[in-house]
Amino acid sequence: MKSSEEISKKINLLIEKNNDAYKGFKKASENAESTHLRDYLLQQASERQSFAHKLSGNLKAYNPDFKIDTDGSATGSVHRAWIDIKATLSLDDDESILEECIRGDKASVEEYxxxxxxxxxxxxxxxxxxxxxxxxIQSTLDRVKRLEDIH
Structure with a gap:
């Protein structure tokens, strides 16, 4: 059986992942050319922020003494910088943004x-x-893949 501390650390990693996704979707929305895509990305950012909040509440109830890290990870910061670089260098900005969203969501699905x-x-x-x-997240990934096909 896994220890309470081990489970708590893994939940905390999922909280970090959602905080990264929130920041990533928000950053991607700033680079989106399409207003529809921008609105969609902001909605996804809000959803991921809500996910992190819900997991934090679950973790506090499960292990009240565990210190939750809500900042996000260094990997997430690198991913957001990569979105900026790709948007700057790409001829088709929205497509590049969607590709990065897909990559990030695939990683989230795997961790969950x-x-x-x-x-x-x-x-x-x-x-x-x-x-x-x-x-x-899986539903979002499927929708984003369809959006990518349109763009």
Missing amino acids: REFLTDYPTAASEISHTIKEQLHN
Whole structure:
């Protein structure tokens, strides 16, 4: 059985991932040419911020003594910088932005699935939240892939 501390650290990583996604979608919206794409990216940023909040609440209830890191990761900062570089150098900015969103969402899906595989006995409230968010991220990924095909 996995320790409470180990599960808490993994949940915290998912919180970081969502904070990174929030910042990434927000940054991507600043570079989007299409107003529809910009609005969509801002909506996704808001959703990821909500995901991080929900996971933080779950983590506080599960392990009240655990110190939650809400800043995001260094990897996320690099990814946002890469979105800026690609948008600046690309002839088709919106397509480049969508490609980076797809890449980021694929990584999120993988981390969520990894949590469910590695911690099948995690508290039911946490597992339910993780499954729900995974479903939403997967749906977003599918929509973004379709948007990329249009652009």
